[in-house]
Amino acid sequence: MIAEMIVIGFILDLILGDPPSWPHPVKYMGKLIDILEKSFNLPSYSHRKKQFLGGVLWLLVVAITGLLGAGIMWVASFNYWLLLIIGSYFCYSCLSIKGLAHEGLKIARSLRENNLGQARKQVGMIVGRDTQQLDAEGVMDATVETIAENTSDGVIAPLIFMAIAGPVGGLMYKAVNTLDSMVGYKDDRFKDIGFVSAKLDDVFNWIPARFTWLLLVIASFLLRFHVREAITIGRRDREKHLSPNSGFSESVVAGALNIRLGGPHMYFGKLVEKPFIGSNNARTTEIADIQRTVWMLYVAASLGLLITVGCRMLIER
Numbered sequence: 001m002i003a004e005m006i007v008i009g010f011i012l013d014l015i016l017g018d019p020p021s022w023p024h025p026v027k028y029m030g031k032l033i034d035i036l037e038k039s040f041n042l043p044s045y046s047h048r049k050k051q052f053l054g055g056v057l058w059l060l061v062v063a064i065t066g067l068l069g070a071g072i073m074w075v076a077s078f079n080y081w082l083l084l085i086i087g088s089y090f091c092y093s094c095l096s097i098k099g100l101a102h103e104g105l106k107i108a109r110s111l112r113e114n115n116l117g118q119a120r121k122q123v124g125m126i127v128g129r130d131t132q133q134l135d136a137e138g139v140m141d142a143t144v145e146t147i148a149e150n151t152s153d154g155v156i157a158p159l160i161f162m163a164i165a166g167p168v169g170g171l172m173y174k175a176v177n178t179l180d181s182m183v184g185y186k187d188d189r190f191k192d193i194g195f196v197s198a199k200l201d202d203v204f205n206w207i208p209a210r211f212t213w214l215l216l217v218i219a220s221f222l223l224r225f226h227v228r229e230a231i232t233i234g235r236r237d238r239e240k241h242l243s244p245n246s247g248f249s250e251s252v253v254a255g256a257l258n259i260r261l262g263g264p265h266m267y268f269g270k271l272v273e274k275p276f277i278g279s280n281n282a283r284t285t286e287i288a289d290i291q292r293t294v295w296m297l298y299v300a301a302s303l304g305l306l307i308t309v310g311c312r313m314l315i316e317r
Contacts, residue, residue, distance in 0.1 A: 001084060002166045003312045006159065008084075009091025009167075010305050017098035025065070025093050025171055029178045033061055037183055041193040050192035058179055058196045065175040069168040090167035094174050096154035097301050100126075100147055101294045107143045108290040111136055128185070140285040145261050147293045148216075148253040149246045153177055155297070156215065156304045157208035163308035163315075176204050202244050209245035212300065213238065213252055219299035220256035225292070230256035233278055240275040247277060254278035257292055259285045 018024065040053035069090065076083040103126050110119035119139045124131040127146050134142065157177070162170035180201035183194030213234060220230040233255030234248070240262065241247030254261045260278035 001087065002162070003309050003316060005084065005087040005091045005167060006162050006309055006312065007305070008088035009093075009095060009162075010097075010159075010301075012088065012092040013095040013097050013099075015098075016092070017102055018096060025069075025090070026174055026178055029061060029065060029175050030182060032064065033057070033179060033182050036060060037193060041189070047192050051195050054183070054193040055196040057183070057193065058176075058200060061179055062172055062175045066168055066172045069171040073166075073168060087167045090171055091162055094158040094162060094167070094170035096150065097297065100150050100154055101297060104143050104147050104290050104294055107139065108287050111139065111287050128181075137285055140287060140289060141259075141261055143290050144253060144257075144259070144285065144293045145250055147290070147297055148249040148261075151216065151297050151300055152209045152212035152245065152249050153205060155301045156212045157205055159301075159304045159308040160208050160211065163312040173204060176201055205245045209248040211304075213248040215300040215303045216249055216252040216256070216296055218303060219296045220252065222299055223256075223292075223295055225256040225296075226258050227256065229258060229279065237275075237277040240277050242274060251277050253293055253296060254282070256296065257285075257289050258282050259289055 036057050040057055041050060045053070072086060073083065073090075076086045103122065107119050107122045110116075110122060116136055116139070119136070120131045120134055123134070123139050123142050123146075127142050129142065131139070131142065158170045158173055161173040165172070176197075179197040180194075182197075183190045184198035184201060185191070185194055186198075217227065217230050217234060221227040230252045234252040237251040237254065238248045241250065250261050254277045258279065260276050260280075260282040262274050262277040
């Protein structure tokens with residue numbers, strides 16, 4: 001039944017996206033993280049104590065998510081259709097294909113309307129950097145980068161963990177990813193309490209990032225983009241990132257579209273030096289590159305679904 005749940009959840013995500021008013025497990029994860037972080041991250045605590053409590057924070061959030069998810073699935077297991085509905089909803093909530101594409105295309109629309117201020121606000125909702133000083137090209141680069149990176153974090157990784165451990169596995173992965181997105185920063189507030197969350201997010205995304213690299217290369221071939229450059233730049237620049245994983249998807253997209261990503265960015269008012277990803281002779285990023293990256297997202301997601309569900313069906317047999 002898990003294979004069916006994943007497929008139904010995937011289809012629901014393509015149709016519904018992420019309606020903001022709907023109940024969503026990630027919202028409750030975020031509330032739990034916020035409560036625990038404020039309790040554990042007191043200014044009077046030493047750096048070592050904050051790091052230890054950050055580990056406790058990670059264990060509590062992931063364990064509570066897994067136990068609640070498993071408990072709900074167990075209660076629903078007494079009725080086939082109820083179990084299918086709840087499991088499919090959990091799988092749907094773990095994916096963010098349409099939501100990611102929708103946010104990217106909203107930014108592209110604002111740029112086409114020459115509304116740079118609105119585009120800056122929109123991209124600021126989906127990236128973890130300062131966006132108020134970005135020019136139009138900077139907004140485009142940030143949008144392409146986050147779509148590329150979240151093809152792994154928001155689509156392929158959840159598919160892998162759901163194929164391995166069902167909807168509960170997907171929920172636990174989302175807890176890991178949400179912890180990193182909320183506390184996994186290197187600023188003064190989070191560098192200690194979020195240390196464990198950031199490191200373990202890197203561990204959990206190690207295989208998905210590399211699998212996404214392959215899927216995006218195939219997507220660039222199917223979409224008739226620059227597949228040779230996708231492979232060349234993808235191999236050369238995949239580790240040119242502060243994260244051990246994010247560069248894998250960004251490098252393939254940069255090569256496939258013949259653009260240059262990365263470079264210095266402002267985070268919380270501080271300039272963070274990052275290497276550039278892509279050819280030195282790359283062209284200037286254009287609005288249409290956002291749409292092209294969305295196409296790569298959809299193709300990679302579809303390929304990921306076919307492979308992970310296929311593997312799951314073999315396991316179930």
